[in-house]
Amino acid sequence: QQPVQSPQAVILREGEDAVINCSSSKALYSVHWYRQKHGEAPVFLMILLKGGEQKGHDKISASFNEKKQQSSLYLTASQLSYSGTYFCGTGNFGNEKLTFGTGTRLTIIP
Amino acid sequence: KAGVTQTPRYLIKTRGQQVTLSCSPISGHRSVSWYQQTPGQGLQFLFEYFSETQRNKGNFPGRFSGRQFSNSRSEMNVSTLELGDSALYLCASSLLAGGMYEQYFGPGTRLTVT
Numbered sequence: 444q445q446p447v448q449s450p451q452a453v454i455l456r457e458g459e460d461a462v463i464n465c466s467s468s469k470a471l472y473s474v475h476w477y478r479q480k481h482g483e484a485p486v487f488l489m490i491l492l493k494g495g496e497q498k499g500h501d502k503i504s505a506s507f508n509e510k511k512q513q514s515s516l517y518l519t520a521s522q523l524s525y526s527g528t529y530f531c532g533t534g535n536f537g538n539e540k541l542t543f544g545t546g547t548r549l550t551i552i553p
Numbered sequence: 554k555a556g557v558t559q560t561p562r563y564l565i566k567t568r569g570q571q572v573t574l575s576c577s578p579i580s581g582h583r584s585v586s587w588y589q590q591t592p593g594q595g596l597q598f599l600f601e602y603f604s605e606t607q608r609n610k611g612n613f614p615g616r617f618s619g620r621q622f623s624n625s626r627s628e629m630n631v632s633t634l635e636l637g638d639s640a641l642y643l644c645a646s647s648l649l650a651g652g653m654y655e656q657y658f659g660p661g662t663r664l665t666v667t
Contacts, residue, residue, distance in 0.1 A: 445595075483660075484658035484660050485643070486658070487645075532596075537649065538601060538608055539598070539601040539608075540601060540609035543595055
């Protein structure tokens with residue numbers, strides 16, 4: 444079953460923070476996060492594994508909550524370049540068979 | 554380093570025809586996976602190849618097939634095309650080494666079936 448992402452869409456001003464959630468009805472083992480800009484291919488952001496808690500780089504980080512079967516992506520002090528659609532992909536670590544979330548469209552305005 | 558390349562970038566085919574798409578991964582990446590993206594269904598996993606073997610397969614009919622060559626380049630084939638096969642087909646190559654994982658997508662092939 445497809446993971447559910449929330450919110451579906453969000454508009455923020457530059458400098459504001461955003462949280463995107465990815466909830467699965469099945470046990471989570473690994474979660475991939477991607478950003479896709481309109482007309483472009485997805486870009487891999489990071490992967491989180493069962494047993495791990497949080498990771499990130501620069502102002503983008505993510506957490507993995509095994510009990511809640513949920514992962515959250517955090518974007519702090521958002522920049523215009525953060526605009527795009529964010530997808531989570533869930534699966535088992537070590538293979539690429541992912542089930543993708545419904546997507547969250549993030550728009551950053553000046 | 555050179556990115557993932559896909560050819561052709563755009564394709565228009567007629568129902569009933571077949572099509573072959575090609576993907577060249579990043580040098581050193583042995584895993585190549587294919588995805589279909591449509592406005593209605595979103596991103597869906599098709600299959601993954603690793604060292605010339607299909608390692609995983611998604612829930613697509615047998616009309617969708619693929620293969621990987623010894624140089625890691627991969628092709629996917631769709632036979633007896635249907636209108637619903639119109640989509641952006643993405644391939645991605647990945648590497649897992651020393652506890653580090655990286656994955657890169659190609660620009661995609663936009664297939665239109667008329």
